[in-house]
Amino acid sequence: MAAVNVRDVAALAGVSLGTVSNALNRPDRVSPSTLRRVHDAIDKLGFVRNDAARQLRAGRSRSIGLLVLDIGNPFFTDLAEGAEDRASEAGFAMLLGNSHGSAARETAHLALFEEQRVRGMLISPVAEIWPQVTRLRTRDIPTVLVDRAISDTSFSSVSVDDVAGGALAVEHLLSIGRRKIAFVGGPTKIRQVADRLEGASRALNSVPGATLEVLGTRALTVLEGRRIGELITARAPGARPDAVFAANDLLAVGVLQGLTMVSNLRVPDDIALIGYDDIAFASATVVPLTSIRQPSTLIGRTAVELLLAESENSADYEPQQVVFAPELVVRDSTALVVAEPVLAG
Structure with a gap:
């Protein structure tokens, strides 16, 4: 059975080919009654226009x-x-x-x-x-x-502004007293990763005695973050960072898993953690994740x-x-723990 074409629609509706074309592409140029006849014919015949061919003719x-x-x-x-x-x-x-x-x-x-x-x-x-x-x-x-x-x-x-975002993340970690910071992310050929690392480095340079260790990843995934978290966990206590800035939230979620699933390490008590992007899942992790929000x-x-x-x-x-401009969203993963006062007996 031959495919229904524009000529069939025009013949059934009793209009010209140009009128059918206008009804399909410029309906404002067709009277309501004529437009209704064309669409009734389309419905009756089951006509489906070939957009691919139309686009080739138009070039767009x-x-x-x-x-x-x-x-x-x-x-x-x-x-x-x-x-x-x-x-x-x-x-x-x-x-x-x-x-x-x-x-x-x-x-x-x-x-x-x-x-x-x-x-x-x-x-x-x-x-x-x-x-x-x-x-x-x-x-x-x-x-x-x-x-x-x-x-x-x-x-x-x-x-x-990812440079500003990286600086914002590390400035926050420094403000809560952390000085041994690890940046987790890679590959650095990705411009966003490189910019966030640059911002982190700039912020760290303003605080004497603070250090930044770069822990590279092969991808920006949860699995890569977990791998880094497990590597940190395997270190001696004195060799571990006291804070981690992950280049995105997926990495941060993985780091959180690696730090807490097979060890007694606590976030943020032992290691504070901040991510980047503020994806919807960031607030729903076991320890709600501090992150740098992008719109x-x-x-x-x-x-x-x-x-x-x-x-x-x-x-x-x-x-x-x-x-x-990026925005800092603070949650439990970097929350300061304030000791409760001891009441006299």
Whole structure:
């Protein structure tokens, strides 16, 4: 049986092909009665328009590509939700890709999005991808970097000041009297990790006698955090840090497990612990987790707004670099323990 096409709809509705096209794409140009006849014909025939073919003819689609570092990280899930909500409000669909920290997967996703002729791309890059995004621009595909600051002001970006966030985390640990601090995170080729470590180092340099030990990880996962926590637990008491700053909350959750599941170590009494991102799960851990909050949903929404602005006004658009300030959220994992007064008998 042959597929139903636009000509069949036009014939049944008693209108021209142009009227059917307007009913599908510009309904404001069609009278209500004619629009009703066209849609009645569509329903009766079971017509489904070929959007892929239409987009190829137009050269543009109603979709936006979003490429994130790790969709398993709730931070990126929340970011994607914010981006998808804003895109949907503007009549766009969101195509999601997950590089999983792999430059090869990142390149493959970028190529696939380009083949789909997306209206634009939002990218949280693994490393340096300027040749790729420059090439996308020459093909009229605007790109906005998300969760990543950029020195090239010819591109738009939405990020959080991670250097300030790293400093905020360590300043808090220093304020509660901790002096042997371990930074847990990696790989440092990820710009966000490097920036948070830089901020931590700057804050530590202002306090004489304080030390910062870097404990690298292969990934930003709970399992890697647990591995580091177990390594710390295996040390002699005097060789352990008295505080840990984890580069994200997943690592911090793993460190918490490694410190407390197979030992008598207490958080925060023996080792204070702070994470980064303030994912929803951070407040629900066995010891509620202090964290540096990022406005993840707002980052996603803002990135789509910048992308739409550039797409709709490409000739006159001035790229923007939006940088949000991080926020310290204090919970039990760094809470100061105040001894109760001893009452005289």
